[in-house]
Amino acid sequence: MKNLTLKHLRYFEALARHGHFGRAADACAISQPALSMQIKELEETLGTALFERTARQVRLTGFGEEFAERVQDILRSVDELGDLARASCDRLVGRLRIGVIPTIAPYLLPTFIGNLSRLYDGLDIRVRETVTPKLIHELTEGRLDTAIVALPVSEPSFEEVALFAEDFVLVRPDSDANKPVPSAETLREMRLLLLEEGHCFRDQALSFCKVHAAPPRELLDGSSLSTLVQMVGAGIGVTLIPEMAVPVETRSAAVSIARFSAPQPRRTIGMIWRKSSPLADQLMQISDVVRQSADTLRAARKEPMINSPV
Amino acid sequence: MKNLTLKHLRYFEALARHGHFGRAADACAISQPALSMQIKELEETLGTALFERTARQVRLTGFGEEFAERVQDILRSVDELGDLARASCDRLVGRLRIGVIPTIAPYLLPTFIGNLSRLYDGLDIRVRETVTPKLIHELTEGRLDTAIVALPVSEPSFEEVALFAEDFVLVRPDSDANKPVPSAETLREMRLLLLEEGHCFRDQALSFCKVHAAPPRELLDGSSLSTLVQMVGAGIGVTLIPEMAVPVETRSAAVSIARFSAPQPRRTIGMIWRKSSPLADQLMQISDVVRQSADTLRAARKEPMINSPV
DNA sequence: ATTCTTCATCAGAAATTCTTATCCAACCGA
DNA sequence: TCGGTTGGATAAGAATTTCTGATGAAGAAT
Numbered sequence: 126m127k128n129l130t131l132k133h134l135r136y137f138e139a140l141a142r143h144g145h146f147g148r149a150a151d152a153c154a155i156s157q158p159a160l161s162m163q164i165k166e167l168e169e170t171l172g173t174a175l176f177e178r179t180a181r182q183v184r185l186t187g188f189g190e191e192f193a194e195r196v197q198d199i200l201r202s203v204d205e206l207g208d209l210a211r212a213s214c215d216r217l218v219g220r221l222r223i224g225v226i227p228t229i230a231p232y233l234l235p236t237f238i239g240n241l242s243r244l245y246d247g248l249d250i251r252v253r254e255t256v257t258p259k260l261i262h263e264l265t266e267g268r269l270d271t272a273i274v275a276l277p278v279s280e281p282s283f284e285e286v287a288l289f290a291e292d293f294v295l296v297r298p299d300s301d302a303n304k305p306v307p308s309a310e311t312l313r314e315m316r317l318l319l320l321e322e323g324h325c326f327r328d329q330a331l332s333f334c335k336v337h338a339a340p341p342r343e344l345l346d347g348s349s350l351s352t353l354v355q356m357v358g359a360g361i362g363v364t365l366i367p368e369m370a371v372p373v374e375t376r377s378a379a380v381s382i383a384r385f386s387a388p389q390p391r392r393t394i395g396m397i398w399r400k401s402s403p404l405a406d407q408l409m410q411i412s413d414v415v416r417q418s419a420d421t422l423r424a425a426r427k428e429p430m431i432n433s434p435v
Numbered sequence: 436m437k438n439l440t441l442k443h444l445r446y447f448e449a450l451a452r453h454g455h456f457g458r459a460a461d462a463c464a465i466s467q468p469a470l471s472m473q474i475k476e477l478e479e480t481l482g483t484a485l486f487e488r489t490a491r492q493v494r495l496t497g498f499g500e501e502f503a504e505r506v507q508d509i510l511r512s513v514d515e516l517g518d519l520a521r522a523s524c525d526r527l528v529g530r531l532r533i534g535v536i537p538t539i540a541p542y543l544l545p546t547f548i549g550n551l552s553r554l555y556d557g558l559d560i561r562v563r564e565t566v567t568p569k570l571i572h573e574l575t576e577g578r579l580d581t582a583i584v585a586l587p588v589s590e591p592s593f594e595e596v597a598l599f600a601e602d603f604v605l606v607r608p609d610s611d612a613n614k615p616v617p618s619a620e621t622l623r624e625m626r627l628l629l630l631e632e633g634h635c636f637r638d639q640a641l642s643f644c645k646v647h648a649a650p651p652r653e654l655l656d657g658s659s660l661s662t663l664v665q666m667v668g669a670g671i672g673v674t675l676i677p678e679m680a681v682p683v684e685t686r687s688a689a690v691s692i693a694r695f696s697a698p699q700p701r702r703t704i705g706m707i708w709r710k711s712s713p714l715a716d717q718l719m720q721i722s723d724v725v726r727q728s729a730d731t732l733r734a735a736r737k738e739p740m741i742n743s744p745v
Numbered sequence: 746a747t748t749c750t751t752c753a754t755c756a757g758a759a760a761t762t763c764t765t766a767t768c769c770a771a772c773c774g775a
Numbered sequence: 776t777c778g779g780t781t782g783g784a785t786a787a788g789a790a791t792t793t794c795t796g797a798t799g800a801a802g803a804a805t
Binding site: 145146147157158161162165178183 | 751752755
């Protein structure tokens with residue numbers, strides 16, 4: 126026999142409500158014969174009568190009543206599908222899976238997540254913090270919607286937009302505070318503490334010291350910037366950290382910060398996503414939110430703690 | 436724009452499941468362009484992309500996933516409408532999709548299907564043979580009407596009725612026929628052939644040997660009882676099989692059967708279905724048919740081949 | 746008996762949904 | 776880098792579905 130269609134159900138519902146073929150047909154904006162036929166077809170499909178046609182009125186059968194209840198639920202669910210789609214149309218809704226590299230995440234995310242969820246209420250934001258190659262992999266496989274990493278990434282299937290540039294600063298023990306800032310070359314002679322392999326920031330720092338193949342004289346791997354700074358505080362060596370990490374990481378360590386001169390080491394942070402992503406437009410908007418968040422952080426650093434927090 | 440139809444939703448569901456236009460179209464028994472068009476139309480109607488089409492794969496968007504969940508509910512409800520109608524004309528007609536675990540199916544089904552289709556003439560019986568977790572999943576999703584599995588299943592949303600208990604017997608090489616029957620403990624010292632992981636019967640057999648954590652000394656996985664018995668015949672080890680499998684599986688192998696003493700290993704076979712299934716009443720009747728079929732088999736085993744088949 | 750109301754039926758028109766054929770882009774192995 | 780292959784999109788016409796307007800039939804009201 127024929128298939129059940131939503132049309133059948135909609136017509137059925139109208140007829141059940143009006144108890145009158147003509148008026149129900151009007152309500153459905155079709156002719157009365159059309160309705161008759163569809164109802165008949167529905168009953169044949171089901172193999173059971175839904176209505177009892179007396180001369181005076183059209184009444185639901187016992188089975189029809191049970192059927193009607195379920196149909197109402199279904200139609201409501203279907204209509205909600207439409208609402209859902211309409212709601213999600215221009216405003217970003219649902220789930221946003223965002224990846225961030227570890228040398229950015231702790232500093233940028235608090236501000237950024239705040240801004241983002243203020244802007245897109247009800248958005249389910251999920252953060253993944255790991256190194257760039259893993260982020261790229263998960264992005265490719267569709268397990269992430271976007272990622273914040275150091276550019277360039279150079280994946281032809283990815284869109285990439287720059288967010289901001291970020292200088293690297295030198296972290297030394299407090300005792301060295303008044304010594305001259307070493308050059309990239311002299312840095313090579315010092316005990317340089319770096320993140321373990323896999324972190325792009327490690328490579329960026331090494332590249333500044335112009336050591337590609339051979340690492341500096343002595344080198345010690347830490348698994349987070351926080352660890353590195355604490356070790357510097359303990360007098361074990363020096364390290365580089367991105368500017369953005371300064372407020373958080375140097376708060377509780379006996380270290381001093383110095384900027385390099387002339388060829389400032391720096392990197393560009395950007396956002397990437399699959400060119401084919403249907404969220405492309407929204408992601409472009411979101412990149413603005415990231416930029417703003419970064420600006421806010423930068424400003425806060427320039428005039429720190431005018432209003433000290435509780 | 437156009438209206439949402441069930442056809443749209445059905446096609447959408449198929450595409451979501453297969454992640455491939457061609458295969459989904461096959462599953463819907465239409466051509467690939469027809470599917471493409473309907474999906475496109477659906478997306479236009481909703482005003483949002485549901486799928487992300489990359490060269491390699493077709494993937495649900497975030498919104499698509501949310502949509503898919505709701506659609507599944509709706510489709511299940513709609514299918515249940517049909518079931519409801521069928522059930523209402525108290526005799527079962529139409530389609531019955533029944534799942535059976537592999538360690539039961541080959542022995543029980545021939546008899547059962549015969550009995551069932553004799554009783555319900557014109558019933559379209561569809562059998563699915565796979566392991567319990569998959570059956571449960573498909574039952575939940577409304578892709579099966581009922582399943583025959585080992586109890587308990589303990590899904591609160593399922594009805595479960597016991598059908599019969601089934602002893603496990605030991606299968607040994609013919610040469611061992613006169614040796615004493617090993618206990619569960621000594622069994623552990625022998626080379627025990629078992630079904631591969633995922634089969635509930637494997638776990639039931641292991642549980643009898645009281646090995647939960649550590650498996651027996653040597654263990655070899657086979658993918659069907661038939662394989663296991665053949666391997667026993669070849670002298671590779673011993674195995675357990677359910678009583679019901681004995682006539683079929685030991686017909687063509689040089690093996691002997693032994694029953695265990697005292698604490699006979701056994702399991703309970705039962706039937707399960709969704710509590711909300713409108714077929715509930717009919718399924719209860721059908722469970723009687725299964726029981727009868729099992730009894731018939733058991734009787735046939737006691738007095739084998741009085742009338743030998745042609 | 747006649748007329749009205751209401752639903753069913755029919756035939757042809759309109760709209761839709763499908764199929765086949767073809768295209769095009771991305772990928773893959775050589 | 777080049778053909779071959781895969782997988783989805785597009786187009787045109789065929790098949791099917793769904794609708795309308797005309798008409799029929801049956802019970803109720805006058």
